[in-house]
Amino acid sequence: MAELYYMNIEDPISAEDYQTLLGTCASDKREAIHKFRFEADRKRTLYGEVLARFMITKKTGAAMPDIEFDKNSYGKPYVKDQNEIFYNISHSGKYVVCGLDTEDIGIDIEEIRDIDLDIAKRFFHVKEYEDIISREIREQAHSLYDFWTLKESYIKFLGVGLSKPLNSFYFMINGESVQLCSQEDHTVYFHRYLLQDNYRLAVCVSTPDLIHMEKISLHDLVAYIKSES
Numbered sequence: 424m425a426e427l428y429y430m431n432i433e434d435p436i437s438a439e440d441y442q443t444l445l446g447t448c449a450s451d452k453r454e455a456i457h458k459f460r461f462e463a464d465r466k467r468t469l470y471g472e473v474l475a476r477f478m479i480t481k482k483t484g485a486a487m488p489d490i491e492f493d494k495n496s497y498g499k500p501y502v503k504d505q506n507e508i509f510y511n512i513s514h515s516g517k518y519v520v521c522g523l524d525t526e527d528i529g530i531d532i533e534e535i536r537d538i539d540l541d542i543a544k545r546f547f548h549v550k551e552y553e554d555i556i557s558r559e560i561r562e563q564a565h566s567l568y569d570f571w572t573l574k575e576s577y578i579k580f581l582g583v584g585l586s587k588p589l590n591s592f593y594f595m596i597n598g599e600s601v602q603l604c605s606q607e608d609h610t611v612y613f614h615r616y617l618l619q620d621n622y623r624l625a626v627c628v629s630t631p632d633l634i635h636m637e638k639i640s641l642h643d644l645v646a647y648i649k650s651e652s
């Protein structure tokens with residue numbers, strides 16, 4: 424069963440707890456985090472990395488700092504020398520989410536904001552654009568982000584970045600049902616969530632099982648790290 428954990432980056436963090444989180448990361452990640460100009464960006468990347476390590480540790484028993492990551496040629500991170508644990512991270516606004524599964528997984532979270540529908544016209548499949556504009560005006564932003572997160576979760580599942588054009592496949596959404604129309608020869612499953620009414624989250628996995636989803640506080644994450652070290 425796939426698992427999702429998510430965190431809110433707006434919870435205040437002490438300098439000591441920040442160092443505790445940073446201490447679980449590899450030096451190249453610490454440097455990358457340090458280079459961000461804004462604190463929110465530093466926290467998004469740091470929390471994503473620590474969430475991934477926390478979840479992998481719980482599954483494998485490996486010590487958090489000992490877990491090694493690598494990236495495919497499109498930048499999708501994976502656990503080095505492991506073919507039974509897969510993860511994916513997404514962050515937007517105040518949330519950071521990490522998904523873990525025993526097979527490939529792709530996740531995308533987006534804060535729903537007012538957005539120009541021309542984005543959907545330019546980048547989405549024409550059927551998706553037509554679906555969005557056929558809805559009532561007040562539903563259109565939600566609909567656009569529904570497609571956006573589904574598309575992005577699928578691209579992140581495949582791990583091929585934007586080398587796969589966003590209009591080369593499309594989704595048909597009918598109430599709770601989601602159908603992917605793609606030329607790829609595989610079966611994938613999608614789960615959609617709405618967090619706090621203004622965050623859309625989509626998860627793409629390769630089995631139809633339910634997903635366990637849980638919010639973890641900074642306090643509990645730090646306590647876990649301290650108990651393990």
Ligand SMILES: CC(C)(COP(=O)(O)OP(=O)(O)OC[C@H]1O[C@@H](n2cnc3c(N)ncnc32)[C@H](O)[C@@H]1OP(=O)(O)O)[C@@H](O)C(=O)NCCC(=O)NCCS
Pocket residue numbers: 467468471497498499500511512513514515530531532546570571572574575578579580581582583584585589
């Ligand atoms: C790289 C990409 C995954 C970034 O997506 P994003 O929505 O900007 O960012 P997210 O927060 O969802 O994901 C970022 C995380 O995905 C992971 N990631 C990076 N490259 C990845 C890839 N090729 N495949 C899967 N996951 C990837 C990393 O863990 C990254 O976290 P980090 O930067 O903190 O290390 C890529 O698909 C992209 O550039 N997408 C933007 C496409 C777009 O404009 N879509 C709009 C309409 S659908």
